[in-house]
Structure formats: C-alpha cells, structure tokens
Amino acid sequence: MDRYTFAPHNGIWLKGNLHAHSTVSDGDLAPEVVLRGYRERGYDFFSLTDHNIYARYSFDGLVMIPGFELTCYLGGKRAHINFYQKGETALFTHGQEVLVTDDEETRRFIAAAKDHYLIMLNHPDWSRLEYRDVEGYDDFFALEVFNYGTEYHDRVGENAYFWDTGLRSGKRWWGLSTDDNHNGYTDSPGWPFEHLECDSFGGWVMVKAAARSQAAIIEALEKGHFYASSGPVIHDFFVEDGIAHVSCSEVSRIVFKGEEGNFVRRLGVGLTEFTAPLRRNKQYVRVECIDEQGRVAYSNPIFLQE
Numbered sequence: 001m002d003r004y005t006f007a008p009h010n011g012i013w014l015k016g017n018l019h020a021h022s023t024v025s026d027g028d029l030a031p032e033v034v035l036r037g038y039r040e041r042g043y044d045f046f047s048l049t050d051h052n053i054y055a056r057y058s059f060d061g062l063v064m065i066p067g068f069e070l071t072c073y074l075g076g077k078r079a080h081i082n083f084y085q086k087g088e089t090a091l092f093t094h095g096q097e098v099l100v101t102d103d104e105e106t107r108r109f110i111a112a113a114k115d116h117y118l119i120m121l122n123h124p125d126w127s128r129l130e131y132r133d134v135e136g137y138d139d140f141f142a143l144e145v146f147n148y149g150t151e152y153h154d155r156v157g158e159n160a161y162f163w164d165t166g167l168r169s170g171k172r173w174w175g176l177s178t179d180d181n182h183n184g185y186t187d188s189p190g191w192p193f194e195h196l197e198c199d200s201f202g203g204w205v206m207v208k209a210a211a212r213s214q215a216a217i218i219e220a221l222e223k224g225h226f227y228a229s230s231g232p233v234i235h236d237f238f239v240e241d242g243i244a245h246v247s248c249s250e251v252s253r254i255v256f257k258g259e260e261g262n263f264v265r266r267l268g269v270g271l272t273e274f275t276a277p278l279r280r281n282k283q284y285v286r287v288e289c290i291d292e293q294g295r296v297a298y299s300n301p302i303f304l305q306e
C-alpha cells in the first residue's frame with residue numbers, strides 16, 4: 001500500500017510570518033511594534049526580513065528566525081530572495097548590510113550561504129520574473145505562493161501558476177504564504193494595524209514541528225511539513241493507493257492540482273473534506289481549500305515519486 005502524507009502525525013502546529021519589514025528598511029513600524037503586534041495575535045514564530053540588512057532579534061513569546069530579504073539579479077532582472085538562518089551559525093553580524101549587483105554575484109552569494117540558510121524565491125509576479133529566469137537555480141527551498149501585501153495593494157501576490165510551472169519542470173519547491181508587511185512606507189504615513197491599508201495578518205504558514213524552537217521549525221520548513229494560508233485550516237492531507245484525501249475547516253471549494261492540469265474539485269457550502277482519485281497525475285499533487293471570502297489554504301505538494 002502506497003501512502004504519502006504531508007506532515008508527520010506527531011508534533012505541534014505553529015503559526016508564523018516569514019516575510020516582514022520594519023523601520024530598519026522601508027517599513028514604517030519599529031521592530032518591537034511589529035513583533036508585539038504579531039505576538040498579540042497569537043503568532044508563534046517570526047522572521048523580520050528587512051531589505052539587505054542581516055538582523056538577529058530575540059523577543060519574548062516569539063521564536064525568532066534570523067533573516068533578511070536580498071535584492072538580487074535573476075536572469076538579469078532585479079528580484080528579491082529571502083534567507084532564513086538554519087541554526088546558530090551566522091555568516092553576518094547584526095545590522096550588517098548585504099549587497100549583490102548582478103547575476104554572477106547572486107550565484108556566489110547563494111553558494112556561500114546555502115549551507116546555513118534556507119532560501120526562498122519571493123513574489124515572482126511582483127518582480128516580473130519568467131520561469132526561465134530562475135530555471136538554472138536549484139537552491140530555493142520554496143517560493144512565495146502568496147504574498148499578502150502585494151496581493152492586497154496591487155493584486156499581484158498570488159504565484160500559484162509560477163509554482164506549478166516550476167513543479168511540472170521538476171523543481172521541488174514548497175510554497176509559503178507571508179505578509180511582506182511594510183505597514184506604510186518611509187515616504188508615506190505609517191499604517192498601524194487598524195488602518196484600512198494595513199498589510200499585516202493576511203498570509204502565514206502553519207508548521208507541524210517537533211518542538212517550539214528555531215531548530216524544529218527550520219527542520220519542518222526544510223521537509224515541507226507545513227501549509228500556507230490566508231484563512232482556512234488544513235487538518236490533514238494524504239494520498240493512499242492513488243486516492244487523495246483532505247480534511248479542512250469549512251470552505252466552499254476544494255481543488256486537487258497535479259502536473260497534468262487534470263484538476264479534480266468539489267464545490268459546496270461548509271465543505272470539510274474531499275476524497276478523489278489522482279487521475280493521470282503521477283508526479284505530484286497538492287490541494288487548495290478556498291473559503292467563501294476567497295481566502296486560500298495551499299498544501300505543499302505531495303511528491304508521488306520519491
């Protein structure tokens with residue numbers, strides 16, 4: 001019997017935002033204000049990823065993942081990638097500026113950092129990337145399937161098509177939802193969390209980790225033991241003998257997606273589970289659960305050929 005699951009049975013679900021800005025770069029709220037806001041709303045872990053500045057924080061009540069957002073060059077285009085520190089080894093000092101100026105330097109930077117950092121491809125649509133721009137890069141552990149800030153403001157935050165293009169081409173990318181919150185920009189008035197333009201709390205990941213620690217969260221991220229969401233909850237998702245199963249919080253659409261584009265979906269009111277054959281999909285399957293407000297939970301792909 002073939003059985004593939006998307007997360008281990010044991011462990012704890014932890015909620016986190018892995019893309020955020022503060023006054024250290026072009027965000028409009030101080031780091032401690034951002035961190036307090038997320039802690040108060042029940043987040044467990046956080047990475048404050050200011051532009052081109054490595055930072056390491058500790059904050060009571062949040063597991064902090066040191067990280068930064070690097071402005072880089074992919075296929076000659078300016079793009080952004082996020083770095084998440086795996087353990088204690090830091091290649092940079094707190095507050096250090098990091099800089100690359102072309103594709104070649106980007107490659108060298110990635111090669112030097114990849115043993116100690118998980119690297120994510122950020123908001124490809126916002127960056128106007130084509131798949132061919134990133135095809136030659138094999139060190140991204142994930143892409144940002146949903147970036148709330150750019151979706152809410154500019155409607156370019158959903159990257160599911162880009163994700164599937166990569167998966168079909170053999171990339172083993174996990175998918176993250178994040179806020180990329182700036183809470184205003186330095187040339188505009190700040191947007192506190194109650195403001196209409198607040199770009200916090202709209203995209204997150206739920207990680208199934210062995211413990212509430214940086215090491216356990218990084219391990220779960222690396223192995224894909226998480227799902228991305230802007231609302232719905234995925235309780236379980238597995239494939240057994242060619243049949244996909246999902247259980248989730250109440251949604252109105254559930255869609256299984258694989259490399260064949262041979263989608264299988266269920267529509268309804270208050271749906272909490274769906275079971276369906278994979279049809280011709282042999283490479284991978286993932287699921288999207290969408291609620292009445294259009295908010296989406298994206299599972300990671302289950303790869304059917306290990």
Ligand SMILES: [Zn+2]
Pocket residue numbers: 069080122123
């Ligand atoms: Zn960015």
Ligand SMILES: [Zn+2]
Pocket residue numbers: 019020021069180
């Ligand atoms: Zn950003």
